[in-house]
Amino acid sequence: MQNKPVVIVLDKNENSRKVLMSFLQDFDLIENIEVYEDYDRGFENIKKQNGEAIVIVDITDIDSDEFIEKVRLHASKLIITSTDYSTNTIVKALRMGAKEFLPKPIIKNDLLRTISSLINNDYSEVYSQSKIITVYSNKGGIGKTTLAINLAKELEKVTKCKVALIDLNLQLGDVSTFLNLNPTFDVSYVIKNFINKDEEIFLKAFERYKDSLLYILSDPTYIEQAESISPQDITKLFNELKKVFSYIVVDMSSNIDENSLKILDLSDLVLFTTIVNVPAIRNAQRCLTLFNSRRYPKDKVKIIVNRYIESDDIKIEDIENTLGEKIYWRIPNNYFTIMEAINKGICVSEINSNSNIANNFRDLAAKISDDIIEKTVMQYRV
Numbered sequence: 001m002q003n004k005p006v007v008i009v010l011d012k013n014e015n016s017r018k019v020l021m022s023f024l025q026d027f028d029l030i031e032n033i034e035v036y037e038d039y040d041r042g043f044e045n046i047k048k049q050n051g052e053a054i055v056i057v058d059i060t061d062i063d064s065d066e067f068i069e070k071v072r073l074h075a076s077k078l079i080i081t082s083t084d085y086s087t088n089t090i091v092k093a094l095r096m097g098a099k100e101f102l103p104k105p106i107i108k109n110d111l112l113r114t115i116s117s118l119i120n121n122d123y124s125e126v127y128s129q130s131k132i133i134t135v136y137s138n139k140g141g142i143g144k145t146t147l148a149i150n151l152a153k154e155l156e157k158v159t160k161c162k163v164a165l166i167d168l169n170l171q172l173g174d175v176s177t178f179l180n181l182n183p184t185f186d187v188s189y190v191i192k193n194f195i196n197k198d199e200e201i202f203l204k205a206f207e208r209y210k211d212s213l214l215y216i217l218s219d220p221t222y223i224e225q226a227e228s229i230s231p232q233d234i235t236k237l238f239n240e241l242k243k244v245f246s247y248i249v250v251d252m253s254s255n256i257d258e259n260s261l262k263i264l265d266l267s268d269l270v271l272f273t274t275i276v277n278v279p280a281i282r283n284a285q286r287c288l289t290l291f292n293s294r295r296y297p298k299d300k301v302k303i304i305v306n307r308y309i310e311s312d313d314i315k316i317e318d319i320e321n322t323l324g325e326k327i328y329w330r331i332p333n334n335y336f337t338i339m340e341a342i343n344k345g346i347c348v349s350e351i352n353s354n355s356n357i358a359n360n361f362r363d364l365a366a367k368i369s370d371d372i373i374e375k376t377v378m379q380y381r382v
């Protein structure tokens with residue numbers, strides 16, 4: 001049986017320290033409870049626990065960001081509390097790596113449920129849920145692969161969660177070329193041989209990007225292997241991926257066939273990518289009509305304008321009027337940085353982390369993860 005964990009509470013309010021203490025004392029899954037008014041002293045203790053302790057930090061009266069970032073490095077099982085439970089505060093707490101946010105006054109059952117799920121490593125109860133984010137366009141050469149790769153890398157950096165990048169452009173995948181990888185396994189091999197394995201074994205099927213939390217699965221080596229993949233296989237693969245990764249970023253072809261439709265149907269978020277020219281926008285219109293006919297929820301599809309140039313004749317408002325949808329994000333045109341990244345087989349942020357395009361991908365990743373957390377928080381609140 002695993003050791004019972006220590007719970008460390010940091011709270012400046014005397015009354016709530018007493019209340020928390022009384023709640024936690026009734027809980028026999030815990031070894032010891034240590035309560036601090038002085039956050040620096042509490043932090044010294046957290047550092048000694050080798051990441052094993054359950055840490056509860058109240059952020060009501062503290063200027064939280066820097067302190068929480070520090071705590072997070074030494075405590076993976078972090079619960080944040082506050083009397084301010086606006087959506088902004090909750091999203092911020094979860095962004096900083098808290099496993100759960102508990103509004104004050106704390107309800108005993110909520111506290112005990114959260115601690116049980118942290119002890120059992122069962123995060124199904126807490127906010128973090130796996131999401132499939134697919135980059136799609138029904139036109140080729142629009143920047144899907146570029147976006148998928150750089151978004152996946154930035155999501156991993158911003159969220160510090162495990163992210164998978166899956167190349168489901170089954171016949172003409174570019175991910176391994178763009179990242180200069182020589183993968184041992186590919187999508188079709190994983191579907192045949194790596195389903196229902198332990199996490200440790202499953203992860204071996206992926207190429208890990210430079211020791212980061214980004215794991216990559218490439219397209220099949222031979223066209224015949226790609227042809228043998230069915231929509232049922234896609235479902236099977238996604239179910240496995242969801243057990244292990246917080247974010248699954250999918251690159252795919254611009255075809256509309258039964259596999260593509262399966263990928264799009266199963267995605268939580270479709271980043272529909274276009275560029276600013278009349279044929280691309282006409283195509284976008286057709287594709288949005290298709291999504292409508294498949295009754296995708298309203299905020300499932302987000303429109304991204306790639307290679308955006310401020311001085312373009314066609315303005316963002318013109319595109320929005322034509323499509324009848326808001327543009328979610330614009331990615332600037334920066335051919336040289338992107339080509340340099342592709343030629344060197346690395347991500348854009350590794351060429352120049354201050355370039356307009358690197359900043360743009362980082363901000364997009366932050367926005368997407370915030371939007372996902374916010375949506376999940378709202379669902380919990382209903």
Ligand SMILES: Nc1ncnc2c1ncn2[C@@H]1O[C@H](COP(=O)(O)OP(=O)(O)OP(=O)(O)O)[C@@H](O)[C@H]1O
Nearest residue numbers: 140141142143144145146307332333334335338339
């Ligand atoms: N924001 C950008 N600024 C400048 N060039 C870009 C930008 N995004 C993509 N490109 C260029 O566009 C070209 C096509 O990009 P990419 O291969 O990512 O598109 P794709 O939609 O995946 O294509 P395919 O349909 O062939 O899979 C690449 O040469 C890339 O350098």
Ligand SMILES: [Mg+2]
Nearest residue numbers: 144145169174
């Ligand atoms: Mg591509």
